Amino acid sequence: MMYKFMLNETSYHGAGAIKAVPEEIKARGFKKVFVASDPDLVKFGVTKKVTDLLDEAGIEYVLYSNIKPNPTIENVQTGVAAFKEAGADCIVAIGGGSSMDTSKAIGIIITNPEFADVRSLEGVAPTKNPCAPIIAVPTTAGTAAEVTINYVITDVEKKRKFVCVDSHDIPVVAVVDPDIMSSMPKGLTAATGMDALTHAIEGYITKGAWELSDMFHIKAIEIIARSLRGAVENTAEGREGMALGQYVAGMGFSNVGLGVDHSMAHTLSAYYDMPHGKACAILLPTTMEYNAEYTGEKYKDIAKAMGVEGVDGMTQEEYRKAAVDAVKKLGEDVGIEMTLKGVVKEEDIPQLAKDAYADACRPGNPRDTSVEDIEALYRSLLK
Incomplete structure (x- = not known):
């Protein structure tokens, strides 16, 4: 069997890495930069940390900030127009998954104008050209969009999110600087961190997993498990660990896919505007329990990577439970309330389940699922 594995051309890691941004722009011969960043990052001066470097280097740029936390078709369309005008x-x-997902869609449409209808990008779109070159500077430690070939756009009219998978959209450069993540509030740090853990665990057990992706995922679980609590408390070690851990997880799952947790989370965000990371975190222990019998001995590796002691002496049932419990405990420790009670409406569940079943991430789940199974998973979290 043949496997394909894609990563950035170049990536920078560590405190102060953002200083490489103007160097890369000049080395690649770019003349005018389209800076895409969400309005809160602009308001609180995070974007300025990068644009100041562009100013100092004499690099011309225009700022685009019409980006919502769950980016919409409209955000992409106005971004395409702004890019052309500039x-x-x-x-x-510059930002979390929202800024990078919007940038990917804009970049793809710029070089593949036949896909100007944003909805046409859903799934694996047969684009022909690499997107406009992207230098990605993540400000959250979670989505790993800076190293993936995926992006997600919200269709507000139809109340759904759609996943786009395109090898032409991967940023050419990723600049992963923990210092620029230090202004993230606790809640956002926790949610994005649990999203990264979900990437690592789902990527480790997905149907497409193999030895190379497993290497990245199990290491990512280990790094995240030891770093997330510290990152929430804004320690330098925690921030640095999470910056690396989420990127390592992205290196893996981008190439092998995810599962039903992400399918269900995408639907929750589309219906209730729930932050994606929080949705993933709430669902993760439940979807792990659901998938346990279809994962061989992988939960033993997950339990060990999560820091559980005495795993080798446990039965299969015990180490599977230990892995789930460790994930649940981490979520609780960082302040995630592990329930959908008060969020999901019972009358919405049939449509939520249908939309989640249709999501592009669902086929990768290790256990073949059904709309009825997904309905039951949602309902189990309303208690």
Whole structure:
């Protein structure tokens, strides 16, 4: 069997890595930069940490900030128009998954104008050209969008999110600087961190997993498990660990896919505007329990990576439970309330389940599922 594995051309890691942004722009011969960043990051001066470097280097740029936390078709469309008007030749995406997902869609449409209808990008779109070059600067430690070939857009009209998978959208450069993540509030740090853990665990057990992806995922679980609590408390060690751990998880799952947790989480965000990371975190222990019998001995590895002691002396049932319990405990320790009670409406569940079943992440789940199974999973979290 043949496998394909894609990563950035170049990535920078560590405190102060953002200083490489103007160097990369000049080395690649770009003349005008389209800076895409969400309005809160602009308001609180996080975006300025990068644009100041562009100013100092004499690099011309235009700022685009019409980006919502769950980016919409409209965000992409106005971004495409703004990019064209600016006469830009590259994108610097500053932010979490929202800024980077918006940038990917903009970049793809710029070089593949036949996909101007944003909905046409859903699934694996047969684009022909690499997107406008993206230099991605993540400000959250979670989505790993800076290293993945995936992006997610919200269709507000139809109340759904759709996943786009395109090898042409991967940023050419990723700049992963823990210092620029230090301004994240506790709640956002916790939610995005649990999203990263979900990437690592789902990527480790997905149907497409193999030895190379397993290497990244199990290491990512280990790094995240030891770093997330510290990151929430804003320790330097925690921030640095999470910056690396989420990226390592992205290196893996981008190439092998995810599962039903992400399918269900995408639907929750589309219906209730729930932060994606929080949705993933709430669902993770439940979907792990659901998948346990279809994962061989992998939960033993997960339990060990989560820091559980005495795993080798446990039965299969015990180490599977230990892995789930460790994930649940981490979520609780960082302040995630592990329930959908008060969020999901019972009358919405049939449609939520149908939409989750149709989501592009669902086929990768290790256990073949059904709309009825997904309905039951949602209901189990309303108690």
